[in-house]
Amino acid sequence: MSITDLTGYLAAFLTTFAFVPQAHHSWKTRDLSGVSLPMYSLFSLGVLAWLIYGILIHSWPIIAANSLTLLLACIVLYLKISQNPN
Amino acid sequence: MSITDLTGYLAAFLTTFAFVPQAHHSWKTRDLSGVSLPMYSLFSLGVLAWLIYGILIHSWPIIAANSLTLLLACIVLYLKISQNPN
Numbered sequence A, B: 001m002s003i004t005d006l007t008g009y010l011a012a013f014l015t016t017f018a019f020v021p022q023a024h025h026s027w028k029t030r031d032l033s034g035v036s037l038p039m040y041s042l043f044s045l046g047v048l049a050w051l052i053y054g055i056l057i058h059s060w061p062i063i064a065a066n067s068l069t070l071l072l073a074c075i076v077l078y079l080k081i082s083q084n085p086n
Helices: A003-017 A019-029 A037-056 A060-083 B003-017 B019-029 B037-056 B060-083
Strands: none
Touching: A003 A019, A003 A060, A003 B037, A019 A060, A019 B037, A037 A060, A037 B003, A037 B019, B003 B019, B003 B060, B019 B060, B037 B060
């Protein structure tokens, strides 16, 4: 594998799995006060768009990475909305 | 422009600009309690890897989007570290 491909896979791995500690932290502490609702709304929509893009171009790495990120971002978004209904 | 390209550009726009309200919220309120330090550490490293990947494959859209995301994620990371030095 080339250094370029390796960098791309490392990047995809890090930006996907970064949301595991955030979802875990939010779930455990239920402390969402510093988390921005507009951020997770826009980000979840964006990740959904990446998922649709991956389906349209038949790219399994894009589909897999963004399915996981969408799940994790939606957990944080759900916790934020449920604590901040107005 | 095809619907596929349009979906990709929309996705890139949303996942990049989602960090504007988070950086603004964190900067204004200095409330970082619900924000996960491991998330922003891993995410910033991942975005840096995407930036290097963009440079290696000479992709200006990847370079531009990830330069902005790196700046915004590093603002949140800096605020988190400065409030939570231990």
